[in-house]
Amino acid sequence: MAYYNEEQLYRYFDKTIKREVEKKIKELTDEIEYLHAKDMKKITEDLEQKRDSELNKKLRELHLSYQDKINQIGIDYDAKLLKERTFMTNIVFNAVLDQIYQFITSSGYEDLMTKKLSEIAKKYPNQSCVITISDRDTHLPKIIEEVMKSRAKIIESPDLHLGGFEFLLQDEGIEIDETIDTKLIAQKEWFYKNSKLFIRK
Numbered sequence: 001m002a003y004y005n006e007e008q009l010y011r012y013f014d015k016t017i018k019r020e021v022e023k024k025i026k027e028l029t030d031e032i033e034y035l036h037a038k039d040m041k042k043i044t045e046d047l048e049q050k051r052d053s054e055l056n057k058k059l060r061e062l063h064l065s066y067q068d069k070i071n072q073i074g075i076d077y078d079a080k081l082l083k084e085r086t087f088m089t090n091i092v093f094n095a096v097l098d099q100i101y102q103f104i105t106s107s108g109y110e111d112l113m114t115k116k117l118s119e120i121a122k123k124y125p126n127q128s129c130v131i132t133i134s135d136r137d138t139h140l141p142k143i144i145e146e147v148m149k150s151r152a153k154i155i156e157s158p159d160l161h162l163g164g165f166e167f168l169l170q171d172e173g174i175e176i177d178e179t180i181d182t183k184l185i186a187q188k189e190w191f192y193k194n195s196k197l198f199i200r201k
């Protein structure tokens with residue numbers, strides 16, 4: 001298209017310039033919007049990552065705090081439970097000891113010891129033996145002399161507290177433990193294993 005005068009030429013350039021300017025403005029606007037969206041996405045992602053990181057950190061701290069509290073509660077509970085268990089077992093065994101002390105001062109103790117010594121004398125007749133008793137037992141020396149005659153050497157031991165006796169035939173390597181001390185220890189072990197008051201490892 002030919003332009004013949006200055007006015008037409010001006011209008012052409014004006015139109016062309018406006019078109020180019022609008023094109024450039026649109027390109028710049030699109031680029032700005034793209035960069036803005038890109039930056040906003042990056043900022044949003046960074047904020048979300050930071051928020052998630054902070055949230056995870058807070059959750060870990062909270063978890064550790066609650067875990068410490070739970071552990072402390074467990075420790076306090078175990079301490080109280082142990083105290084109660086100890087108290088209960090002390091009551092049980094103190095009651096048992098009271099009954100044992102009553103028994104070893106009764107005629108029933110003398111009858112039981114006479115029976116056990118007689119069974120041993122019958123099983124191992126005419127053999128010299130050693131019988132260990134408690135150094136506080138006032139009943140057994142007389143019973144041993146009557147049942148075992150002169151075949152028994154009596155040893156009084158401070159290690160036996162509750163009564164009964166240990167029978168020994170040294171040459172044959174035969175030992176018989178009829179002490180109440182040993183029986184009480186065995187009963188304690190049975191109690192600890194079966195009472196469910198103590199944790200078994």
